[in-house]
Amino acid sequence: MTTPVPPRLSALDRYFGITAAHSTPAQELRAGLTTFLTMSYVLFVNPQILSAAIPIENAAVQLLMTTALAAAFGSAVMGLVARYPFAQAPGMGLNAFFTYSVVLSMGVPWQTALGAVFISGVLFVLLSLAGARQAIVAAIPHSLKVAITGGIGAFLAFIGLKNAGIVVGNEATLVSLGQLTAAPVWLALAGLVITGALMARRVTGAILWGILATTLLAIVTGAQVYPGASGLQAFQGLQGSVLGIFAAPVWPADLIGALDLAGALQMGLLSVILTFFFVDFFDATGTLTGLAQRAGYLKDGQDDMPRARRLFAMDGLAAMFGAWLGTSTTTAYIESASGIGEGGRTGLTAVTVAALFLLSMFLWPLASAIPGAATAPALILVGAMMMEGLRQVEWEDITEALPAFLTLLFMPLTFSIANGVSFGVLSYCGLKLLSGKGRQVSPVLYVMAALLATRYIWLSE
Known part of the structure; x- marks a missing residue:
């Protein structure tokens, strides 16, 4: 009997392990496009926030280019070196801390603040290469791992609801239902x-087709979901563009290499460096852990992720390179879950995202054609799918259930993955210790809890 010869794999397939991950190149490319569409808002939001702290000529455009370059580099190294389908870009939240707390409130020069971001990135890389970050992931119990995934899902869904205006702020109740007749709301629904x-x-590429169909619906109906215009009118009259679509990139000469490392090393900025470090350390670690589980890299009961040192080191390297480019901390994006939901399983997905961010430097007017109301449904649906693992929590054991619940709840309600991970770990260690089950907890997790408690007490604002 003749033994069947396995099909010959391409070099691309062998490098990324596409067939081994039960995927295809087309599926990976589609997943990369989906991830890019759901996180492309960073091209506009990040410059808007940072420009308040960085008063340079043509700040918005220069910061948009720096954002695109940082996202392209971070996603490329994550895909090519770590070979994971996780995209990276300047993180939301940390850019606000950079601008409003460090630069505007504390009066730290923006160049010095960039130096603090760079140093925190160095710490990320050193701890990753030493195995500290993967040791922490291995020490996190399974109930918290699935709760982190579910919490990120709830966070994603909340972001989608907020971006669409379905959930809005309310002084009396904090949040409430938005105006259902508003264009972004009905379009998102x-x-x-x-x-x-x-x-x-089970339509192949359902999430991507949904984004495109919703965008087409916005254009056809003339829905007021574009700033100051409706439909294709958003492309008209853009200075320096061709047909409202193509625009020449602007080299961010005033930003690249402007960081001040000597100023950042002053003792007075130690708390700033540590805050950047602590927040992004647990934010990124929680995000990467949740995404890895969603992508199937962390099976039930499994502690270690493949290529963990490279994975975490690339996160730190992206933060360093982003600071050199002139932007706040670059980190893994939870929106990568949309591409994973579309079938992305290998580094080719992240490389696709990197290529699209580079392309966006030339086509950035076109990127504005995808309104937030079109990507919001993708975030909500992916968030729903990420709840699946919560069935694995031992809900009858309060020492497992309460920390998992707090992890799940704190992420969307405090608008922070780091807070969710932190309070999950603190409550888990406290409950186990006081209930006589302290030996079930890894010593590494106790150390982590002590550091977190120190951070909240010493570095709290």
């Missing part, structure tokens, strides 16, 4: 139904 129906019918 329509997109949610369309995308959900496509997923129910």
Whole structure:
């Protein structure tokens, strides 16, 4: 009997392990496009926040270019070196801390603040290469791992609801239902139904098709979901662009290499460096752990991620390179879950995202054609899918259930993955210790809890 000869794999397939991950190149490319579309808002939001702290000529455009370069580099090294389908870009939240707390409130020069971001990135890399970050991941109990995944899902869904205006702020109740007749709201709800129906019918590329269908609906109906315009009018009259689509990139000469390392090393900025470090350390670690589990790299009961040192080191390297480019901390994006939901399983997904961010430097007017109301349904649906693992929590054991619940709850309600991970770990260690089950907890987790408690007490504002 003749033994069947396995099909010959391409060099691309062998490098990324596409077939081994039960994926295809087309699926990976589609997943990369989906991830890019759901996180492309960073091209506009990050410059808007940072420009308040960085008063340079043509700040918005220069910061947009720096954002694109940082995202491209971070995603490329994550895909090519770590070979994970996780995209990276300047993180939301940390850019606000950079601008409003460090630069505007504390009066730290923006160049010095960039130096602090660079140093925190160096710490990330050193701890990753020493195995500290993967040791922490291995020490996190399974119930918290699945709770982190579920919490990120709730966070994603909350971001989607907020971006669409379905959930809005309310002075009396903190949050409430938005105006259902507003264009972004009804468009997002329509997109949610369309995308959900496509997923129910198991249509290949359902999330991406849902984003495109919702965008087309916005253009056809003339929905007021574009700043100051509707539909394709958003492309008209853009100075320096061709047909409202193509625009020459601007080299961010005033930002690249402007960081001040000597100033950042002063003792007075130690708390700033440590805050950047602590927040992003646990934010990124929680994000990467949740995404790894969602992508199937962390099976039930498994502690170690493949290529963990490279994975975490690339996160730190991206932060360093982003600071040199002139932006706040670059980190893994939870929106990568949308590409994973689309089938992305290998580094080719992240490399695709990197290529699209580079392309966006030339096509950035076109990127504005995808409104937030079109990507919001993708975030909500992916968030729903990430709840699946919560069934694995031992809900009958309060020492497992309460920390998992707090992890799940704190992420969307405090708008921080780091807070969710932190309070989950603190409550887990405290409950186990006081209930006589302290030996079930890894010593590494106790050390982590002590550091977190120190951070909240010593570095609290």
